[in-house]
Amino acid sequence: MLTAIFRLFLVLVVAGIAGLVGKSLLGDVVGWLIAIAIPVFSLLIAFINQTRLDIFVKGAGISSLSGFGGGWPEIFFRLQRIITLLRKDIEHVERQHKRFIEAFQASPNGIVMLDDQDQIEWCNAIAERFLGIQFKRDALQRIHYIVRKPEFVEYITARQYEEPLVVENMGNNSGLILRLQAFPFSENRRLLLIQDITDLSKAEAMRRDFVANVSHEMRTPLTVMMGFLETVQTLDLPPEQKTQYLEMMMDQGRRMKNLVDDLLTLANLEANTQPAPNNRISMSYLVSLIKNDAYALSQGKHALNFEVKTPCDLLGEEREVLSAFSNLVSNAIRYTPDVGSINVSWSINPAGEGEFSVTDTGPGISSEHIPRLTERFYRIDRSRSRETGGTGLGLAIVKHVASRHQANLVIESTPGKGSTFTLRFPPERIS
Numbered sequence: 537m538l539t540a541i542f543r544l545f546l547v548l549v550v551a552g553i554a555g556l557v558g559k560s561l562l563g564d565v566v567g568w569l570i571a572i573a574i575p576v577f578s579l580l581i582a583f584i585n586q587t588r589l590d591i592f593v594k595g596a597g598i599s600s601l602s603g604f605g606g607g608w609p610e611i612f613f614r615l616q617r618i619i620t621l622l623r624k625d626i627e628h629v630e631r632q633h634k635r636f637i638e639a640f641q642a643s644p645n646g647i648v649m650l651d652d653q654d655q656i657e658w659c660n661a662i663a664e665r666f667l668g669i670q671f672k673r674d675a676l677q678r679i680h681y682i683v684r685k686p687e688f689v690e691y692i693t694a695r696q697y698e699e700p701l702v703v704e705n706m707g708n709n710s711g712l713i714l715r716l717q718a719f720p721f722s723e724n725r726r727l728l729l730i731q732d733i734t735d736l737s738k739a740e741a742m743r744r745d746f747v748a749n750v751s752h753e754m755r756t757p758l759t760v761m762m763g764f765l766e767t768v769q770t771l772d773l774p775p776e777q778k779t780q781y782l783e784m785m786m787d788q789g790r791r792m793k794n795l796v797d798d799l800l801t802l803a804n805l806e807a808n809t810q811p812a813p814n815n816r817i818s819m820s821y822l823v824s825l826i827k828n829d830a831y832a833l834s835q836g837k838h839a840l841n842f843e844v845k846t847p848c849d850l851l852g853e854e855r856e857v858l859s860a861f862s863n864l865v866s867n868a869i870r871y872t873p874d875v876g877s878i879n880v881s882w883s884i885n886p887a888g889e890g891e892f893s894v895t896d897t898g899p900g901i902s903s904e905h906i907p908r909l910t911e912r913f914y915r916i917d918r919s920r921s922r923e924t925g926g927t928g929l930g931l932a933i934v935k936h937v938a939s940r941h942q943a944n945l946v947i948e949s950t951p952g953k954g955s956t957f958t959l960r961f962p963p964e965r966i967s
């Protein structure tokens with residue numbers, strides 16, 4: 537400002553001196569003309585420069601500076617350099633900002649930024665879905681006015697963020713379990729992170745159920761065994777009765793061993809996520825092995841029929857396939873009352889798939905149980921299962937073996953008439 541006043545003063549002084557010189561040399565009129573012309577000319581130059589500066593600032597570039605005299609081009613040149621650097625800085629910051637937004641959008645977790653008033657400053661698309669909000673509509677609204685779930689409102693307003701909040705069924709997401717946690721950051725803002733933990737929670741619940749089931753399954757034979765042991769220890773029993781008790785204990789011991797064996801088989805199958813190897817398994821040989829075991833288990837109480845319609849090789853893991861087939865056949869024998877019949881067959885269907893089928897004339901299974909039969913420890917007839925030495929894990933093992941061999945387990949059953957369990961292997965597994 538001072539420079540501008542000084543310049544004006546300078547122009548007026550120069551105009552005055554020039555006017556006086558003009559007046560003394562060339563007369564009054566010329567002197568006045570010179571004294572007026574100098575400030576007018578200065579003003580004109582300043583006006584033209586201002587206009588050009590305006591044009592330049594609007595982006596016309598350095599070429600618009602041609603025609604300037606004096607120190608102006610130098611000043612404009614420097615100005616343009618500053619503007620160019622500033623523009624580059626702004627572009628760089630904008631690019632970085634865009635990348636941050638893209639990274640936050642790519643996150644599998646919901647992210648919401650809240651200001652010090654709990655108003656939504658920004659959120660990603662996942663957070664919109666999890667919380668049932670729309671950023672365009674709800675920006676700068678207090679989040680707890682939009683997300684009305686009571687426990688969420690309490691969490692946000694209480695401002696105690698050390699622990700996460702776990703909520704179910706937020707927004708329109710029925711069945712979804714979310715873990716939310718707020719993290720304070722600059723100027724009293726908060727970053728709200730939302731994670732979908734539905735699968736994790738289900739897996740955790742399954743693990744808890746599984747441990748409870750195994751403990752229960754183990755405790756029953758153990759309690760029985762300890763009861764017998766106590767009796768044998770405290771009572772002076774005749775030798776025949778002692779032998780009988782020892783046999784009963786042996787039975788319980790076998791039950792526990794079967795359970796542990798099945799648990800280990802299942803654990804191994806679950807640990808192995810790779811497809812089964814392509815070892816050649818002769819179906820005629822495998823069926824003959826199963827046949828021997830089946831006759832031993834049935835003890836002549838059932839009509840058994842075994843048929844290998846297409847003798848060929850299956851490509852897979854023999855131990856696993858044998859365990860799956862044996863489970864299906866032993867189930868048919870265990871659940872079919874005496875005098876019933878069981879048909880076991882291996883064939884190739886018109887689509888080239890290999891089918892191992894076990895049909896029995898047992899009690900059958902009503903349709904509501906069928907989808908759950910392969911769950912661990914799911915039983916329809918608990919006492920029949922226990923009486924016949926079942927562990928409740930047989931069909932779970934079959935399902936895992938099937939999936940390792942890209943096979944399907946198909947269960948068809950009519951209550952009161954019988955059931956057919958079919959393992960269908962893809963043509964690539966048939967040789």
Ligand code: ADP
Pocket residue numbers: 863867868871872896898899900901909910914915916917918921922925926927928929930931932955
């Ligand atoms: P378990 O060791 O109890 O037999 P599984 O997993 O092999 O366990 O079978 C689960 C349940 O499915 C059994 O408890 C039984 O109720 C039912 N089930 C299996 N196979 C048959 C069958 N062939 N006929 C009738 N019910 C069956």
